[in-house]
Amino acid sequence: MDKETEELIAGLMTQSPQAQQQLLRLYGRMVFAQIVRMVTRQEDAEEIYQDVFVKVFGNIASYDEGEASLSTWINRIAYYESISFLRKRKDRLMYVDDRVVNFDGILEQQVDDTLDNGDEKTVLLIERALKFIPPSEQAIVTMFYFDDMSIKDIAYITESTSAAVAQRLSRTRKKLYHVINSLQNDDR
Amino acid sequence: MDNRDKGLRKALAHREQQLPEMPADLNDRLMQRVAVAPRRNRRMVWPWVAAACIAAVISIVLMPPRDSGTDVTQTREYVASNVDVKVDKVTTADTMKVVAKDVPAVAEHKAVCRTQQVAVVSKPQPAADTVAVALATPAKQAPLEYVTEDGKKILLATNPERLKYTPEEIDKLKERVRQKYLELLQLETEIFEATQGQLSAMNEEINNK
Numbered sequence: 470m471d472k473e474t475e476e477l478i479a480g481l482m483t484q485s486p487q488a489q490q491q492l493l494r495l496y497g498r499m500v501f502a503q504i505v506r507m508v509t510r511q512e513d514a515e516e517i518y519q520d521v522f523v524k525v526f527g528n529i530a531s532y533d534e535g536e537a538s539l540s541t542w543i544n545r546i547a548y549y550e551s552i553s554f555l556r557k558r559k560d561r562l563m564y565v566d567d568r569v570v571n572f573d574g575i576l577e578q579q580v581d582d583t584l585d586n587g588d589e590k591t592v593l594l595i596e597r598a599l600k601f602i603p604p605s606e607q608a609i610v611t612m613f614y615f616d617d618m619s620i621k622d623i624a625y626i627t628e629s630t631s632a633a634v635a636q637r638l639s640r641t642r643k644k645l646y647h648v649i650n651s652l653q654n655d656d657r
Numbered sequence: 658m659d660n661r662d663k664g665l666r667k668a669l670a671h672r673e674q675q676l677p678e679m680p681a682d683l684n685d686r687l688m689q690r691v692a693v694a695p696r697r698n699r700r701m702v703w704p705w706v707a708a709a710c711i712a713a714v715i716s717i718v719l720m721p722p723r724d725s726g727t728d729v730t731q732t733r734e735y736v737a738s739n740v741d742v743k744v745d746k747v748t749t750a751d752t753m754k755v756v757a758k759d760v761p762a763v764a765e766h767k768a769v770c771r772t773q774q775v776a777v778v779s780k781p782q783p784a785a786d787t788v789a790v791a792l793a794t795p796a797k798q799a800p801l802e803y804v805t806e807d808g809k810k811i812l813l814a815t816n817p818e819r820l821k822y823t824p825e826e827i828d829k830l831k832e833r834v835r836q837k838y839l840e841l842l843q844l845e846t847e848i849f850e851a852t853q854g855q856l857s858a859m860n861e862e863i864n865n866k
Contacts (some may be wrong), residue, residue, distance in 0.1 A: 489691065493684045501679035511677040518679075519687045584662040595668035609665060614662065615669045645665070 470534045478539070489526055496540055497522075499566050500547045506611055507551040508605040517554055521547045532609055537625045541618075545626040548608065555604055564603045568641065575643045591649075598648040606641045613638060623652040 477495075480488025500521055505514040524546055552645050584595065599607055608629065612616075612618045624634045822830065 484694070490684070490688065493687065496678055497684055501683070502673065502676070505676050509676070511680075514677070515680065515683055518683060519690060522687055523691065574783065581661070584665040587663040587667055591664045592667045592671065595664055596672055599668060599672060603795065610665070611669055611673070614666050615673060642662070642665075 470539075474539055478529065478532065479580050481526065484526065489522075492525070493522065496543050499540065500543060503544055503547045503608070504551050505606050507548075508554060513554065517547075521550050524550070537622065541622050541625055544622075545628070548626050549628075551608075552605060563601075565601045565644055567644070570640075570644050570645050572640055575646055580642050580646045583649060584642060594643065594649050594652055597652055598645050601648045602641060602644060606637065606644075609634065609637055610630045610641055 470584075477488055477491055481492065496516075501514060501518050504517050504521070505511065508514045508517060521543070525543055528546075532539065537545070583591065599610075602610070605627075609623060612623050612626070613620070620631045620634050620638075623629075624631045627634065629637075
């Protein structure tokens with residue numbers, strides 16, 4: 470851990486307002502993006518954002534630098550605050566369940582060919598298909614493909630194992646392929 | 658950086674652009690909220706309360722309250738309250754009854770004279786072992802009940818131990834008990850006379866003052 474981060478953590482331990490503001494400058498946007506991609510509504514995201522950092526300031530003593538970086542640790546709190554909010558809200562949006570997808574019948578090559586296709590039509594289809602995926606899976610896919618996080622960090626954030634995250638990513642890709650096919654059939 | 662799934666990456670990037678941006682004053686609002694909120698008191702009281710409750714329950718289960726007093730103690734108190742300091746009013750027989758309640762020697766012949774109820778027994782006898790006879794003098798002894806069969810006198814088998822002895826043996830046992838009881842009375846009389854002497858000396862001192 471570098472010296473700046475050590476000083477920052479030391480300041481947070483003493484509840485220093487300067488250290489807290491520094492933390493917000495460094496990681497605020499990252500946390501807000503993590504929250505809003507799951508919660509989508511801005512008012513809800515703002516409330517959860519504040520809850521996350523109140524929790525970060527209050528529990529900074531429990532941060533273990535050996536387990537993960539400070540940003541990953543904060544991301545973890547943000548992820549679970551968002552999940553808790555969604556569970557309380559009892560999201561009524563319909564998402565594609567694992568039970569309706571024939572994962573074994575979908576070939577990896579078929580999935581690769583579809584998701585690797587960068588033409589505008591396919592990208593729009595993928596974007597539409599993402600809305601039918603549960604928020605937790607959307608977050609995992611986004612962390613891996615957009616934030617370029619490692620599977621190990623994603624496993625820490627989601628309190629899972631690397632193998633479970635890898636399997637989750639594989640199944641989510643197949644689910645996207647299934648939804649894209651369904652959307653294409655509906656469009657015809 | 659892995660270049661697989663280009664279409665998926667583009668879709669995700671496009672989607673991220675469409676999400677709402679973080680408001681500029683959000684951090685200021687957060688700092689105001691943090692400044693106003695009271696600092697959490699890190700001391701937790703509930704674990705101590707729970708531990709105290711558990712300790713109280715354990716102490717009650719493992720160390721139940723003891724009895725307040727015994728029959729012997731109450732008897733002693735009764736004896737102390739009934740012994741009259743004025744010696745001339747206390748009769749020998751009455752004192753024998755009162756004092757004899759505390760005499761531990763009574764327990765020595767309890768096993769032998771189970772068939773006969775002794776008035777000076779300190780502990781209450783179970784109903785099954787109680788026979789309605791009180792020995793003061795042989796003349797006052799209540800007769801045992803006999804059940805005759807074919808002209809023979811046999812004792813009521815209220816106590817199975819009687820079946821071990823023949824009637825002659827039982828008569829001998831009774832005679833022995835009677836002798837022992839007389840010795841006990843003589844002993845208690847001597848104790849009384851010694852006590853009487855001490856009490857009269859105390860009376861003289863009180864009267865002289």
